[in-house]
Amino acid sequence: YVSGQSHCSVGMSKLVGTTVYLKMENSQPSGSFKIRGIGHLCQGCLRIFIGGNAGMAAAYAARKMGVPATIVVPSSSPQLVVQRLQDQGATVKITGKVWDDANAEALRLAETEGLTYVPPFDHPLLWQGHGSMITEVAASLGPGVKPGAVLLSVGGGGLLCGVIQGLKDVGWTDVPIVAMETVGAHCFNAAVKAGRLVTLDDITRLEV
Template sequence: MYCSCTMAEHFHLNTPLLESVNMSKRVGTTVYLKMENSQPSGSFKVRGIGHLCQQLARQSKGVVCASGGNAGLAAAYVAKKMGVSATIVVPSSSPRLVVQRLQDQGATVKITGKVWDDANTEAHRLAETEGLTYVPPFDHPLLWQGHATMISEAADSLGPGVKPGAVLVSVGGGGLLCGVIQGLKDVGWKDVPIIAMETVGADCFNAAVKAGRIITLDDITSEAKCLGAKTVCKKAFEYSQSSDLTIISELVTDQHALHAMETFLDEERVLVEMACGAALAAIYSGLIQRLQDEGRLPSCLGPLLVIVCGGSSINMEQLANLKHKIRP
């Protein structure tokens, strides 16, 4: 099957930019939420993957993607819309919920290895042996171009003359971070600080920043499995070393990310996964105030833009499982 869609077609939505009264009270400045959880595939990933597939997979016999959940769901969604087959390779740590949702999108699911890196090796093998188009989940310029559109949308929503005091973003392999930076450059906001959030145990970016070189983690020990790349992409690390950008790399515990998920559900009536909870925890854990106290953010802070990256590997049963694991 071959794609019959037009080149102008987009697979992502222009998502809402919502003001959070509760979060704004906590940090003493206006907090805007870019609601990427409302994308058709459940996360921001459909922006970049949709853009990449439009460019690389229009005449493909099928796509293959390694994913802990969200990239695979985006690839499966886009492939279905384009009329090509999708094979998604997931690690054994992926929730059954994700596997079922992938199958519901018509994808062939293959479970390989313990972590994403193992699944990615198999995805590359399948691309080579079966002639499939490999869809990277985070490390490709076309992905970053697609993700950058969320920043231009936010700029349009905020209107002229309104610039964020900082952007809060979760970091896994670094694709979203690279897209946000690209977007900030596109709209003339390169001077806006980025607060790059990870959980302890899924912190390949923070480890690289501290070491001054790219680090491969021994294992992923965090329950935020969708942050679970053991090595950050090269471009994200290069950005962290750039004197033209302000990237503040911070860690929170799984407990903080879980608390952020629960508070966000309670106050904003939205359920997101732990990977997203890492960014939200910057507000709920008092980290923003600490950064202000340390002089790393100004005491008089402009509005915060929080990328609610979403995630489909969560439901109430999975939330209960996380509570049991993290708070036994």
């Protein structure tokens, strides 16, 4: 991966009345932070096999390492996403309607064909790789300076786990994290309230 740029947002800082720094992970070659963890996990892989929307990072990592990659996605994936994966040299298999369907197929094929399954968010090496963001932030802010809080979004939880790992690595365990989730896909919020792992009945959206 490359170091994602970070800068102070003048507009947001003015709006909230304090300095706001943005970590520009959209500048990564794969378009998101996911290349950090997936690139870290995939080192030494002979063949990459993954399900889910982390496929772009896996496809990019595989192309750079010169190994084949098979990405399993659900039929709900936009054609543009499929095309971008193929442009990276990956083989794309479309299975099921939602991510769970595609992931189940990826796990099945990985087991039957002896491939290396790369999870999109649930692996310690992914979190270790994602944690490099906080290491870069600490280096950018300089000695003796730390943020008042870290604000991030939560989907599968890989970024959140990585930020927690990164905060531990740089000694910022007292820095609070504000985790944001989408209404209708708030599995982390539901799990925190229940005090255990939960599965949502469905992913819905807020009608406006």
